[in-house]
Amino acid sequence: MESKQFPNESTRNKSALITGITGQDGSYLAELLLEKGYTVHGLVRRNSSTVRTRLDHLYHNAEIYNRRMFLHYADLDDITTIRRILTRSKPDEVYHLAGQSHVGASFEIPETTCQFTAMGTLKLLEILRDLEKRPRMLHISSSEIFGRPDDSPQNELTPMRPVTPYGIAKAFATQMVTLYRESFELFACNAICYNHESPRRGESFVTRKITKAAAAISLGIQDHLTLGSIETQRDWGYAADYVEGMWRMLQQDSADDYILATGESHRVEDFLAASFEAVKLDWRDYLRQDKAFMRPSEVSRLVGNADKAREKLGWTATTRLPELARRMVEHDLSRLTSKPNENERFL
Numbered sequence: 485m486e487s488k489q490f491p492n493e494s495t496r497n498k499s500a501l502i503t504g505i506t507g508q509d510g511s512y513l514a515e516l517l518l519e520k521g522y523t524v525h526g527l528v529r530r531n532s533s534t535v536r537t538r539l540d541h542l543y544h545n546a547e548i549y550n551r552r553m554f555l556h557y558a559d560l561d562d563i564t565t566i567r568r569i570l571t572r573s574k575p576d577e578v579y580h581l582a583g584q585s586h587v588g589a590s591f592e593i594p595e596t597t598c599q600f601t602a603m604g605t606l607k608l609l610e611i612l613r614d615l616e617k618r619p620r621m622l623h624i625s626s627s628e629i630f631g632r633p634d635d636s637p638q639n640e641l642t643p644m645r646p647v648t649p650y651g652i653a654k655a656f657a658t659q660m661v662t663l664y665r666e667s668f669e670l671f672a673c674n675a676i677c678y679n680h681e682s683p684r685r686g687e688s689f690v691t692r693k694i695t696k697a698a699a700a701i702s703l704g705i706q707d708h709l710t711l712g713s714i715e716t717q718r719d720w721g722y723a724a725d726y727v728e729g730m731w732r733m734l735q736q737d738s739a740d741d742y743i744l745a746t747g748e749s750h751r752v753e754d755f756l757a758a759s760f761e762a763v764k765l766d767w768r769d770y771l772r773q774d775k776a777f778m779r780p781s782e783v784s785r786l787v788g789n790a791d792k793a794r795e796k797l798g799w800t801a802t803t804r805l806p807e808l809a810r811r812m813v814e815h816d817l818s819r820l821t822s823k824p825n826e827n828e829r830f831l
């Protein structure tokens with residue numbers, strides 16, 4: 485699947501480079517940009533498993549495989565390689581989605597989280613600053629930067645008060661993006677994203693853990709689900725909507741920061757109820773709780789005001805909690821009842 489090619493300059497369409505292309509958002513964004521006719525370059529971390537199942541379906545299209553999608557190995561701290569890829573691929577747009585994105589894990593591995601999420605972003609900004617032809621840049625920021633805010637809902641002017649290593653790393657990266665925009669005239673935007681989920685969500689995040697368990701329990705494959713706190717609240721949207729918002733940010737006349745959110749807050753318990761409702765079961769019969777899944781510090785009152793994105797980008801979140809949970813459960817049911825194939829081995 486890997487290709488080290490670069491497209492011929494004379495036949496070049498608009499092009500983009502995505503860090504974190506193998507993740508949930510990266511795969512939706514790659515799809516969106518390919519549909520729009522972009523040539524897409526993706527950075528892939530080199531590790532022993534090289535899991536890329538979220539991109540496999542794109543490789544069934546020969547035109548895309550041969551001419552419009554190119555994957556390159558590069559870790560976020562390998563600045564020499566990233567500089568070389570950027571210099572050769574000359575993208576018009578860079579979408580920086582990569583990083584250690586699990587908030588709970590950031591308490592266990594704070595240094596790694598800061599190395600990739602904070603310093604990785606700064607290193608990328610430094611490379612972009614030196615390029616002769618500077619691409620437009622989008623950084624995926626997070627509602628975690630607000631931590632425990634005084635005001636709710638939050639907007640782009642809400643002060644950052646992060647309370648997790650991940651949130652602190654994201655706050656650093658977000659402020660660096662703003663600084664490079666203001667001081668070095670880089671066209672750089674922060675997409676301040678609240679939680680966004682999909683059937684492609686990693687299984688260690690609470691939504692996918694719940695929908696997978698609801699499906700497995702309804703089929704008799706699993707007998708219970710173990711979670712941490714179910715009182716915590718989140719603003720959950722659909723990931724494919726959020727990458728559309730990111731693309732729109734880079735099509736504006738000037739760079740800016742935007743909140744992407746649904747504006748609705750729900751408890752983990754509500755997500756549980758909607759998911760088990762989709763398989764006609766009562767979650768109370770299957771839930772166990774374990775302190776191991778509780779965090780030393782939790783964010784609170786995080787719900788986003790996406791008015792600016794609506795007014796300036798014409799963006800709104802299309803999907804709300806019950807529908808999102810139902811779609812994810814349906815996907816997990818069909819995965820568990822269909823024959824495993826090569827592509828699904830790692831899902």
Ligand SMILES: C[C@H]1O[C@H](OP(=O)(O)OP(=O)(O)OC[C@H]2O[C@@H](n3cnc4c(=O)[nH]c(N)nc43)[C@H](O)[C@@H]2O)[C@@H](O)[C@@H](O)C1=O
Nearest residue numbers: 585587626627677678679688689690691711712713716777
């Ligand atoms: C915006 C933000 O969104 C995501 O971060 P997150 O909100 O931490 O997402 P999560 O699905 O890990 O947790 C949601 C809530 O659910 C609670 N919870 C209970 N029991 C379990 C449990 O068993 N596992 C997990 N993971 N969470 C649990 C947990 O304590 C928390 O209150 C990332 O995309 C991040 O990159 C990002 O930027």
